[in-house]
Amino acid sequence: MQSNGNPVIKLENLTKHYGEIVGIQDLSLEVTEGEVFGLLGPNGAGKTTTIRLILDFIRPTSGKAAVFGLSPRSDGTDIRRRVGYLPGDFVTYDHMTGATVTEYFTHLRGAGPVKLGALCERYKLDISRKIGQLSKGNKQKIGLVQAFMNDPDLLILDEPTAGLDPLLQYEFQKMIHEEKAQGKTIFMSSHLMSEVEATCDRVGIIREGKLVTIDTVSHLTELSLWTAKITFTQPVPSNTFNNLPGIAVTDKTDDRTYNLSISGEGSMDSLIKTAAKHPIQTFESQHASLEDAFLKYYSGEEPEA
Amino acid sequence: MYSNIFLKTIRDGQRSTLLFSAGQLAIGALLALLFPDVAASFAGMIEDLPEFIQAFIGSAAEFATPEGFLTADPYSAISLVIMFAFSINRGMGAIAAEEQSHTLDQLLGNPITRTHVYFQKSLALIADCVLPVAALAVGILIGALIMDYSVSLSGLLQMSLSLLLVSYATGFLALSIGAATGSKSIAIGIPAAIAAIGYLIHILVPLVDSLSSLKYVSILHYYIGDKPFINGITPWHALVLIGVAVVPFLVGLYRFNGRDLRG
Structure with missing residues (x-):
């Protein structure tokens, strides 16, 4: 019902x-x-x-x-x-x-x-x-x-x-x-x-x-959308993803490995196209959970609709 | 036994009520059994004491009667203290203890008002105090029967009524303060202090002339100042005791309905 x-x-x-x-x-x-x-x-x-x-x-x-x-x-x-x-x-x-x-x-x-x-x-x-x-x-x-x-x-x-x-x-x-x-x-x-x-x-x-x-719940999880982890075969400039709307580097272990979030107006297409300008070793992506949305709110970042 | 708050409260306190009542019965019986021997030996002794001491413990003539003897003890001493402890504990337990143990939210999650809880708890306090007071009187009657002397039944009834009223006064102080504040320690502390200070004044007034006007401050003056066992209960004294119970009861109800409950 x-x-x-x-x-x-x-x-x-x-x-x-x-x-x-x-x-x-x-x-x-x-x-x-x-x-x-x-x-x-x-x-x-x-x-x-x-x-x-x-x-x-x-x-x-x-x-x-x-x-x-x-x-x-x-x-x-x-x-x-x-x-x-x-x-x-x-x-x-x-x-x-x-x-x-x-x-x-x-x-x-x-x-x-x-x-x-x-x-x-x-x-x-x-x-x-x-x-x-x-x-x-x-x-x-x-x-x-x-x-x-x-x-x-x-x-x-x-x-x-x-x-x-x-x-x-x-x-x-x-x-x-x-x-x-x-x-x-x-x-x-x-x-x-x-x-x-x-x-x-x-x-x-x-x-x-x-x-x-x-x-x-479904919309909230959509807002947080996706996370991606990209490992390149060689170092790439740290400003590579700077100008992509809705995409943020959440963690960077070294110049080859980037953790990113894609939310709001960000698109997977633009992320992949930008990343593909450099040789990629691995690419992992997953849909975010409500937990990610929740943690985002608690870190003070409000996901954009 | 769990069909309403009143019966549950009675049931929760049943064991302790029975123990307190058994204690009062034993004390009443013991003192009534001792009366003939103790009174005879003390009467001579009291005659030799200064008048102001006699004023405190009762004159030799009074002490030689069961009513005078029993007024001094248990009604002015051990059984009174027991009833203070009993009624204050029950009054505190009614709302404050339930609130501090976090069961009040759960209770009030049911379709009942705070006023309903307050009245049912108050009725339980009224009922709870009857048995220990009655047990004390029964114990006295048993002792007197065994020792083959008579006690004024009317005096015993009026003394018991006075003890019941003073118990309600302290019990309702504890209940209403607990309901108004949600604090167990305040609900015990204030009535206990009022009882203890009243007791002290009651003891000191006969000994110190300059303190005589202070007697009206003591709750004990209205309880036993006119010796209800011997002279019958003084109506306005009874009314004062009822007032000491009713006024806090009303204030407590008002505050309980108006405040935030502790989480």
Whole structure:
């Protein structure tokens, strides 16, 4: 099922300051129904602050947020009735078992845990054990189970795969695709590019509290386009690639070996034609990943569209 | 037991509530058992003490009655301190401990308001304090029954009510300060200081004439200043204790609803 364009989350110039410290600044975005949206950034960039503002755990300094068209402040219960939430660094009541924790939250939500059995089976989770006796990964599974178990319309997941092994991360990605197929909306934060790339339709990259870009995953990876490594049989002048638009030398180990990036208006054709003026020993090229796009944003270079 | 926040909170504290209550029951029974022997030997001794000391521990005539004896101990001493510790700990645990252990976000991720959490936690505090106070009274009755003397039931009830109210006062101070600040240490520190300073003033006032007007500052004056076990509870003293619980309760609720929660 595709996104139908109705905004589920709408943030307008949302700003949160903690005294002198900027949590987030003028953050605006929309997540539409049926969409999987990833907020990508390293620790401390403002991802958790954004999520906590959406859920009314903290209040904005300025700007506003709306979820399902409602205000988190005045309509918080109506919003959260339709939300499954996984906090970052999930911790829960160590003295309780997984079964009693899920029972407790089921009562508080007033909705049946329709997916509980299937989720436990999927994650091979024994909910009869006390939370305090579980490993970090198994605690995270409890967090995921309680977020998904009531079949909510919107899932808000803060670093959902923290502590999960690769197999379970893959299982999580499959689950996100299934939820999306059912028309559910998912807003997740992550610092794992591979996770976002595998699950999200769109991604917002957040840096020091500011949303530096927001785009589809496919377009973002296209923006970063390609990288190339060329080794010449003999030294070539270091200014060889200087005048090629959109092409930059990212690394040069010696006068014979050049690492280049091709982005925006740069073209592979002009790179090859320029390089071919010199005798080439090897030429390697590959499509950049979202990670490259992400790192580019974090190094302060913004890829040109 | 996990169908709402109130019942879960009661369930979480169940073991410690039972232990505190067993302790209060044992203390009540022990002191009631000791009363006939101790009172007889102390009464003669107290008569020889200066008046200002008698004013502090109770006159010889009062001390010779079970109500006077039990007012001095446990109600002015060990059981009071136990109830302070119990209620402050429970009050602090209600919001501040949940917030500092990072489970409050998860709790409030459910379709419930902060006010709902606050009220359910407050109800649990109210319920939690009843059992240890009642256990103390039951222990006294058991001791008196064994030693074959009678205790004023009305006095015991009013003394218990006063102990319950002073426990609520310190407990709700801790709960509301915890809800207003999210800090466990502040939630414990301020009510504990108020209780300790109140205790000190209560002890010193009978000994130092110039401090007599200070007695109104002490929470203990409203709890036991008029000796509810002997004279019955003084209504306006009870109202002051209720006020010490209710005013912070309201301020705490307002602040809890208005502030950012700790992440």
